[in-house]
Each structure stands twice: as structure tokens, then as C-alpha cells.
Amino acid sequence: MFTEFTRTIRLTALTIAFCVIGYTTLVLASAALLAPEQRLGSLIYSNNGKVIGSRLVAQKFTRPEYLWPRPSAVDYNAAGAGGSNLSPTNLKIRERAEEIIASYVLESGSSIPADLVTASGSGLDPHISLAAAMIQADRIAMSRQVNPSAIKDLLQQQAGADVINTAAPEGCINVLEFNLLLDSKFKSVGSL
Numbered sequence: 001m002f003t004e005f006t007r008t009i010r011l012t013a014l015t016i017a018f019c020v021i022g023y024t025t026l027v028l029a030s031a032a033l034l035a036p037e038q039r040l041g042s043l044i045y046s047n048n049g050k051v052i053g054s055r056l057v058a059q060k061f062t063r064p065e066y067l068w069p070r071p072s073a074v075d076y077n078a079a080g081a082g083g084s085n086l087s088p089t090n091l092k093i094r095e096r097a098e099e100i101i102a103s104y105v106l107e108s109g110s111s112i113p114a115d116l117v118t119a120s121g122s123g124l125d126p127h128i129s130l131a132a133a134m135i136q137a138d139r140i141a142m143s144r145q146v147n148p149s150a151i152k153d154l155l156q157q158q159a160g161a162d163v164i165n166t167a168a169p170e171g172c173i174n175v176l177e178f179n180l181l182l183d184s185k186f187k188s189v190g191s192l
């Protein structure tokens with residue numbers, strides 16, 4: 001009986017050593033070699049070394065001089081990432097979409113891109129489509145008192161730079177990075 005107990009303890013210790021310690025070490029070492037920036041959260045720092053945010057996690061922007069992200073079912077809380085459990089036909093989803101659409105000034109006959117009224121699966125998608133960003137260009141330009149074409153050109157450049165990293169043929173815009181670029185190029189009422 002004592003021999004069986006000793007074997008069980010040894011087997012448990014061996015399993016823990018391989019599956020917990022060995023596997024974890026292998027995964028962390030692989031991440032350090034293959035994706036060093038991502039394993040640390042792709043953090044963006046200010047000039048004084050303070051963390052502003054992450055390239056991988058959306059943040060809420062509501063001021064008119066900034067590009068707004070897509071909605072989040074988790075209110076941009078990275079600790080509770082996830083989508084909504086509500087059905088697409090749920091009245092709350094429709095009301096939220098109508099409220100969002102009302103906050104944008106659309107030209108007659110134009111429609112709003114779906115990514116501006118629908119949350120992503122995680123609720124933390126840091127990117128929006130170029131079309132979703134272009135709809136916001138006039139508002140940003142008016143708030144910063146610049147020509148709208150300057151904002152649109154900057155959006156085109158950013159989307160073109162990111163086209164390799166996305167499945168979208170026109171590219172997409174990282175909202176936080178673009179807002180930081182706006183602050184560096186054009187005056188703002190405040191800053192991030």
C-alpha cells in the first residue's frame with residue numbers, strides 16, 4: 001500500500017513538473033522570442049514614461065476632437081472582455097444603434113458603417129474601418145479647426161500603413177494611435 005502511495009505522489013509530482021512548470025516556461029519563452037512586444041501588452045507610453053494605453057485594447061473616446069471607437073458591450077473593460085448575450089433582434093440593441101446613429105452627422109442618402117453601431121465579439125477591438133473613420137473626419141476637423149481634407153489624408157495614410165496587418169482590403173485605423181497622431185499634428189482643446 002505504501003509503495004502505491006509513493007508511486008502516486010511521484011507521478012503527480014512528475015505531471016506537475018511537465019504540465020505546469022515545463023509547459024508554462026515553454027510558452028513564456030516562445031512568446032519572449034516570437035512576440036516580445038505583444039507578450040507585454042503592446043503598451044503605448046507618453047513622453048514622460050506613463051502608460052497611455054495598449055495597441056491591442058480599445059479605449060473609450062467621446063470628445064469631438066478625437067476618433068471614436070466602435071461600441072463595447074463591456075464598456076471597454078479589459079478585465080471583463082466579451083460580447084453581449086442579447087439577440088440581434090433585442091430592442092436594447094436597436095435602441096443603442098439608433099442612439100449611436102443620431103450622434104453622427106450623415107450626409108443625405110449615406111449610411112453608417114456597421115462597425116460604428118455594433119460591438120465586436122470581445123468588446124475591445126481597437127480598430128475601426130477606414131469608412132467608419134472617414135465619417136468622423138468632418139467632426140474632428142471642425143473641433144480642431146483644420147481643413148477636413150487634412151484629416152482625411154491622414155486617415156488614408158494610416159489605413160494604407162496598416163493594410164498588411166488586416167483582412168480589410170482598404171485597411172483599418174487603430175483608434176488610440178490615430179488620436180495620438182492627431183494630438184501631435186494638430187492643436188486640440190485637451191490631450192490624451
